[in-house]
Amino acid sequence: NAGVTQTPKFQVLKTGQSMTLQCAQDMNHEYMSWYRQDPGMGLRLIHYSVGAGITDQGEVPNGYNVSRSTTEDFPLRLLSAAPSQTSVYFCASSYRSPEANYGYTFGSGTRLTVV
Amino acid sequence: AQRVTQPEKLLSVFKGAPVELKCNYSYSGSPELFWYVQYSRQRLQLLLRHISRESIKGFTADLNKGETSFHLKKPFAQEEDSAMYYCAGLSGGYNKLIFGAGTRLAVHP
Numbered sequence: 630n631a632g633v634t635q636t637p638k639f640q641v642l643k644t645g646q647s648m649t650l651q652c653a654q655d656m657n658h659e660y661m662s663w664y665r666q667d668p669g670m671g672l673r674l675i676h677y678s679v680g681a682g683i684t685d686q687g688e689v690p691n692g693y694n695v696s697r698s699t700t701e702d703f704p705l706r707l708l709s710a711a712p713s714q715t716s717v718y719f720c721a722s723s724y725r726s727p728e729a730n731y732g733y734t735f736g737s738g739t740r741l742t743v744v
Numbered sequence: 745a746q747r748v749t750q751p752e753k754l755l756s757v758f759k760g761a762p763v764e765l766k767c768n769y770s771y772s773g774s775p776e777l778f779w780y781v782q783y784s785r786q787r788l789q790l791l792l793r794h795i796s797r798e799s800i801k802g803f804t805a806d807l808n809k810g811e812t813s814f815h816l817k818k819p820f821a822q823e824e825d826s827a828m829y830y831c832a833g834l835s836g837g838y839n840k841l842i843f844g845a846g847t848r849l850a851v852h853p
Contacts, residue, residue, distance in 0.1 A: 660839050669753065671830060671845040672788075679839075687840065719788065723839060732778050732790035733841050 631655050635720050635736035642710040642743045650705040650739050652720030660723040661703040662687070662733070663695065665716040672719065678703055679725075710743045717741070746771045746835045750844035757821050758852050765816040765847050767805075767831030776834040777814045778841075779805055783827045791829070792816070801825070821851045 636651045654661065662677040674687030678697040692714060694706040703722075707714060717740050721733040747770040757763055769775050779792040791800055794807045794814060805816045814831060831844040 662841065664843070669845060671750075672832075672843040674840060674842065677840055688842075721788075721841070723841075725839065732780075732793055734790075735788040737787045 633720055633722055633734050633736035635718075635739050637739060638737065640739060640741050642707070642741065644710060644712060644743060646710050648707050648710065650707075650718055650720075650741075652703045652705065652736060653701050654703075654720075654722040654734070655701065656722060656724075656734065657700060658722035658734070659700070659725045660733075661697065662721045662723075663693070663703070663705045664719045664721065665689065665714075666719060666738075667716050675705065675718075707741075712743045715741060715743045746775075746833065746842060748777075748831050748833045748842055748844040750831050750847050752847045753845070754848045754850065756850045756852065759823055760820050763816075763818045763821045763825070763849065763851075765829050765831075765849065767814045767816065767844060769812050769814060769831075769833055771812075771833060775807070775814075777805075777807060778832045778834075779803070779814075779816050780830045780832055780843075781827050782830065782846075788830065821849075823851045823853060825849060826851045 633654045659680050663675040664672040673689045676695040678684045717738050720736040723733040749768045777794045780788045781791045782788045792805050803818045830846045835842045
């Protein structure tokens, strides 16, 4: 049972490049989310999904796309990287409520630098 | 809008001193609140959830609906408690988890 797995762990991009951050979970969780973590701002929700084929925007969705074709995978795509997207990105998953009251499980994060 | 607020960016205490990390919430209906901890450069870990009223690593948190607070407390801080602490709440029927800005706890010897 690997939990939530994120790849890559580190990435450096040039402004304007695109890339996909991968997230996979093996716990059969319905809910999956992407967050970015910035100093002094905590974790901000980018996009989330309540099940395969269903996604919605969070607090800071601009510049990011997601899709959820399977229960296990929830990739995050940066369309045209900008320095403002330099951050640490966390993926998380959870059961549907009320089991979700046990909280979300987080991946180990991807540290992205855009130059 | 549903919101979780952590007013302190940094809390610095000496080993053995009591600790209280503040969290206030703005929610309609009954909130579902959590405390997460992040040790240096590690993933976030669930520390407490308000529905269970449990004590983890000596930490407790009580939901105070009158003051709309969910403060995290520990009677005697240890150096290994040094970490970032995040208060978070579930938002709406889709279980979106919304975080506060976090408080860094530094416990000095």
